[in-house]
Amino acid sequence: MQNCAGSGSIFETLRLGQPLVVVVNEALMDNHQSELAEALAERKFLFCARPETLEETILHMDLGSLLPYPLSSPMAVVESINQFLGFPEN
16 A cells, blocks of 8 residues: 555554555655654554655565554553553552
8 A cells, every 4th residue: 555654644554454655745844754654664564765766665665574563552541641640440
Protein backbone atom coordinates (compact mmCIF):
# COMPACT_ATOMS: atom_id res chain seq x y z
CA MET A 1 0.00 0.00 0.00
CA GLN A 2 1.22 3.50 -0.81
CA ASN A 3 0.31 6.29 1.57
CA CYS A 4 0.85 9.95 2.29
CA ALA A 5 2.85 10.51 5.44
CA GLY A 6 0.03 11.70 7.71
CA SER A 7 0.30 10.01 11.10
CA GLY A 8 -3.34 8.84 11.13
CA SER A 9 -2.97 7.19 7.73
CA ILE A 10 0.33 5.59 8.70
CA PHE A 11 -0.87 4.09 11.97
CA GLU A 12 -4.19 2.90 10.54
CA THR A 13 -2.37 1.04 7.77
CA LEU A 14 0.17 -0.43 10.20
CA ARG A 15 -2.67 -1.51 12.49
CA LEU A 16 -4.18 -3.42 9.55
CA GLY A 17 -0.89 -5.24 9.05
CA GLN A 18 -0.42 -4.08 5.48
CA PRO A 19 3.03 -3.43 3.97
CA LEU A 20 3.41 0.29 3.49
CA VAL A 21 5.42 2.75 1.41
CA VAL A 22 5.10 6.27 2.80
CA VAL A 23 5.78 9.12 0.38
CA VAL A 24 6.91 12.17 2.32
CA ASN A 25 5.70 15.65 1.34
CA GLU A 26 8.88 17.68 1.54
CA ALA A 27 7.03 20.93 0.83
CA LEU A 28 5.92 21.15 4.46
CA MET A 29 7.83 23.66 6.55
CA ASP A 30 7.94 21.76 9.86
CA ASN A 31 8.37 18.34 8.34
CA HIS A 32 7.07 16.12 11.13
CA GLN A 33 5.89 13.69 8.42
CA SER A 34 9.48 13.03 7.43
CA GLU A 35 10.58 12.53 11.03
CA LEU A 36 7.81 10.02 11.74
CA ALA A 37 8.16 8.10 8.47
CA GLU A 38 11.94 7.89 8.75
CA ALA A 39 11.79 6.73 12.38
CA LEU A 40 9.29 3.99 11.53
CA ALA A 41 11.35 2.99 8.47
CA GLU A 42 14.49 2.70 10.63
CA ARG A 43 12.54 0.32 12.88
CA LYS A 44 11.57 -1.74 9.78
CA PHE A 45 7.80 -1.14 10.08
CA LEU A 46 7.47 0.53 6.65
CA PHE A 47 9.35 1.88 3.66
CA CYS A 48 9.90 5.62 3.31
CA ALA A 49 10.32 7.40 -0.05
CA ARG A 50 10.33 10.83 -1.60
CA PRO A 51 8.51 11.47 -4.89
CA GLU A 52 11.82 11.28 -6.75
CA THR A 53 12.83 7.97 -5.07
CA LEU A 54 9.44 6.22 -5.12
CA GLU A 55 10.08 4.10 -8.21
CA GLU A 56 13.47 2.93 -6.94
CA THR A 57 12.02 2.18 -3.49
CA ILE A 58 9.23 0.04 -4.97
CA LEU A 59 11.59 -1.82 -7.32
CA HIS A 60 14.07 -2.70 -4.55
CA MET A 61 11.89 -3.16 -1.47
CA ASP A 62 11.90 -6.52 0.29
CA LEU A 63 8.52 -7.03 1.93
CA GLY A 64 9.99 -9.86 4.00
CA SER A 65 12.27 -7.39 5.76
CA LEU A 66 9.34 -5.56 7.37
CA LEU A 67 8.43 -6.26 10.98
CA PRO A 68 4.84 -6.36 12.22
CA TYR A 69 3.87 -3.19 14.05
CA PRO A 70 3.13 -4.04 17.69
CA LEU A 71 -0.47 -3.38 18.60
CA SER A 72 -1.13 -1.63 21.88
CA SER A 73 -4.00 -1.69 24.29
CA PRO A 74 -5.70 1.60 25.19
CA MET A 75 -6.34 0.13 28.62
CA ALA A 76 -2.60 0.16 29.33
CA VAL A 77 -2.67 3.96 29.04
CA VAL A 78 -5.75 4.20 31.26
CA GLU A 79 -4.15 1.94 33.88
CA SER A 80 -0.93 4.00 33.84
CA ILE A 81 -2.87 7.24 34.34
CA ASN A 82 -4.95 5.71 37.13
CA GLN A 83 -1.80 4.44 38.85
CA PHE A 84 -0.12 7.85 38.52
CA LEU A 85 -3.20 9.55 40.00
CA GLY A 86 -3.29 7.06 42.86
CA PHE A 87 -6.63 5.42 42.00
CA PRO A 88 -7.07 1.89 43.32
CA GLU A 89 -6.66 -0.98 40.89
CA ASN A 90 -9.81 -2.83 39.84
